[in-house]
Amino acid sequence: MAKKVLVCATNYGVWGEELQAPWDILKKAGFELTLTTPQGKKPLPLMVSVDSDFIDPIINVAVNPPDVCKRIKELTDGNEWANPIKFKDAKMEDYDALVLTGGLGAMIDMANNYHLHQLIWKAYKSDKLIGALCYSVTALVFLRNPENKRNAIIFGKKCAAHPAAWDFYGDFDFTYDLYGATPDNKGTDVHTPGFLWPLEDLVRDAVGPNGECIAKEKASRENPSVVYDWPFVTGTSVESSIAYGNKIVEVLKSK
Secondary structure, eight states, X not given: OOOEEXXXXXXXXXXXXXXXXXXXXHHHTTOEEEEEESSSSOOOBBGGGGOTTOEETTTTEEOXXXXXXXXXXXXXXXXXXXXXXXXXXXXXXXXXXXXXXXXXXXXXXXXXXXHHHHHHHHHHHTTOEEEEEGGGGHHXXXXXXXTTTTEETTTTSEEEOOOGGGSOEEEEEEOOOBTTOBTTBOOOOOOEXXXXXXXXXXXXXXXXXXXXXXXXXXXXXXXXXXXXXXXXXXXXXXXXXXXXXXXXXXXXXXX
């Protein structure tokens, strides 16, 4: 039987490829995918993540290949992502793995989401694979283990983190404008002064002295950064989206 995977995404702005790449890779591998979001609404990509002309001003790299932008828009405009279930309605016992996808919105509606934390905890307790990419890693930081002095669930583990050197930190007015927004699915009007969380700092604290935070400043499409430390597969950022999907396939097929 095909492995069943629960794919989690934010309603406040995915980074398009961080959902698209693992989604397409897992589907191609023959897994049965179910999409879930906090509100049960279609996950929409940040406008900037489907702009092939966008140059990340911090690392001075064009991060959105035109063919990737085209595919993200196809998925957003079509029906494949149209009917996700709500986090609170998902039952982890129905799935073999839990895969979190990234985006700036994940810092707002996934990081400390009770229902998502329940899914992660149930996956952890039943020894199922848990994946987190880019800013969805924050959900692993904020989920505390009541059986281990309320340390983070990733305490003692190796975990990837978006490097602090890549953070939008300074004189920024960051908005969360979405491609495909509608009146009943418009995301959020919040503004933040750059990125909401300094993820590398949070992960370093969360993994503790016996864990390892891996935040590769030189990660790229040619040299992606994905870390596997069962039951966790974690990825750095958008450049590692494909490698993240491939690693999940590799691990799931080995089980």
